[in-house]
Amino acid sequence: MSSESLAVKGGWVVTQNPKREILKTDILIENGRISQVGKVGKADEIVDAKGCAVIPGLINAHTHIAMTLMRGIADDMNLGGFLEKTFRVDALRTPDDILLGARLGAIEMLRSGCTSFVDMYYGQDMVAKAVQESGIRGFLGWVVLDDKFTTQKGSPLANCGNFIDGHRDIPNVHPFAALQGVYVCSEETLLKAKDLAYRKDTLLHIHLSETRKEVYDHQASTGKRPADWLYDIGFLSDKLLAAHCAWLTMNEIRRMAERGVSVAHCPVSNMKLASGQEAPVPEMQAAGMPVGLGTDGCSSQNRLDMWGEMKTCALLHKAQRLDASMMPAQRVFDMATAEGARALKMEKDLGSIEPGKIADLAVIDLGNPAMVPTFRENLISNLVYSCQSDCVRDTVVAGRIVMKDRKLLTVDQSEIAEQAQKSSEKFFH
Numbered sequence: 306m307s308s309e310s311l312a313v314k315g316g317w318v319v320t321q322n323p324k325r326e327i328l329k330t331d332i333l334i335e336n337g338r339i340s341q342v343g344k345v346g347k348a349d350e351i352v353d354a355k356g357c358a359v360i361p362g363l364i365n366a367h368t369h370i371a372m373t374l375m376r377g378i379a380d381d382m383n384l385g386g387f388l389e390k391t392f393r394v395d396a397l398r399t400p401d402d403i404l405l406g407a408r409l410g411a412i413e414m415l416r417s418g419c420t421s422f423v424d425m426y427y428g429q430d431m432v433a434k435a436v437q438e439s440g441i442r443g444f445l446g447w448v449v450l451d452d453k454f455t456t457q458k459g460s461p462l463a464n465c466g467n468f469i470d471g472h473r474d475i476p477n478v479h480p481f482a483a484l485q486g487v488y489v490c491s492e493e494t495l496l497k498a499k500d501l502a503y504r505k506d507t508l509l510h511i512h513l514s515e516t517r518k519e520v521y522d523h524q525a526s527t528g529k530r531p532a533d534w535l536y537d538i539g540f541l542s543d544k545l546l547a548a549h550c551a552w553l554t555m556n557e558i559r560r561m562a563e564r565g566v567s568v569a570h571c572p573v574s575n576m577k578l579a580s581g582q583e584a585p586v587p588e589m590q591a592a593g594m595p596v597g598l599g600t601d602g603c604s605s606q607n608r609l610d611m612w613g614e615m616k617t618c619a620l621l622h623k624a625q626r627l628d629a630s631m632m633p634a635q636r637v638f639d640m641a642t643a644e645g646a647r648a649l650k651m652e653k654d655l656g657s658i659e660p661g662k663i664a665d666l667a668v669i670d671l672g673n674p675a676m677v678p679t680f681r682e683n684l685i686s687n688l689v690y691s692c693q694s695d696c697v698r699d700t701v702v703a704g705r706i707v708m709k710d711r712k713l714l715t716v717d718q719s720e721i722a723e724q725a726q727k728s729s730e731k732f733f734h
């Protein structure tokens with residue numbers, strides 16, 4: 306956290322406040338938080354944002370950051386073949402590979418203006434290290450599954466508890482328990498993880514109803530669809546963030562909404578793996594559920610890019626419903642910012658540019674050809690349909706500038722890319 310004051314001056318501030326105001330003004334940041342949105346006088350450091358938009362840092366609500374090293378390793382194959390290939394490669398991986406993959410992923414996200422990510426993996430102590438080095442904000446879920454299914458040493462639940470205890474006071478690190486899915490988690494494991502989340506007061510994350518097979522298999526073994534079953538065993542709660550949710554009935558949506566469950570929608574991953582035709586996001590939103598956007602891991606999405614995710618989200622729902630008014634730009638931008646924060650139960654701290662919030666921001670160059678012309682009237686549309694990572698000029702996390710003029714200030718990008726290229730060779734050959 307920065308103790309000095311920082312002013313971001315003269316940009317179009319996309320506040321994402323309740324009125325969704327866009328203001329041509331300044332932002333003052335003190336002690337890592339936004340203290341003022343309005344004309345600012347002096348500050349220790351000044352970022353000139355003239356000709357730029359200033360947006361809340363994007364929130365990636367579901368990924369597996371360390372899988373960057375597996376980019377492009379299992380493309381154009383169905384989920385069965387994909388999982389077989391990725392599990393095989395997974396077994397070759399060392400803790401150093403997890404650290405390196407997380408370093409590379411943090412760089413890719415910071416360069417795209419993404420300041421927060423929700424991760425699900427084992428070896429989160431290594432990911433936490435990459436978070437600290439790079440200056441990004443990580444919501445790090447240690448994977449929990451039944452002891453009989455895991456390759457982790459010791460019990461996943463105990464490992465997860467130790468991880469949370471050891472990392473809860475580290476700045477920008479938010480540790481929690483992440484359940485792999487109902488296909489490898491018994492009722493006992495699920496309820497113990499829920500109990501852990503309540504005892505430690507953390508988020509709880511799960512993969513839910515990603516594929517039709519998951520739903521059919523669960524129905525065959527329990528007589529119930531996964532979300533219905535989770536409701537009946539008392540697992541659903543307002544601490545839960547469920548990723549995918551591509552195959553839900555209206556009854557499941559009602560029950561999840563009733564319990565305050567949030568969702569991380571991953572349209573690119575669902576489309577690329579042909580695992581979910583179209584998650585019923587409009588219905589979830591109509592039921593009041595907070596829905597964020599996630600890229601999922603690099604072995605299925607290939608990029609940790611929230612710009613592509615936003616555009617795909619809008620296009621998918623329009624195309625599926627044959628309705629161009631579906632998922633308008635403002636709603637999709639909300640999913641990557643304010644609604645993403647709500648999905649993480651972090652709406653008091655993240656997701657908008659308002660006094661009191663943590664200063665996680667990105668500065669977008671409106672002079673980039675992809676962003677011309679931009680006016681107040683089409684700014685949100687341009688962000689969702691036209692913006693890309695190379696339009697992001699600066700990234701700020703908790704008031705600290707981590708990327709300035711497209712150069713990362715915290716880590717050596719070319720060295721990490723070179724190491725990642727070398728270390729990944731064993732997965733491919």
Ligand SMILES: [Zn+2]
Pocket residue numbers: 367368369425512548601602
């Ligand atoms: Zn996932």
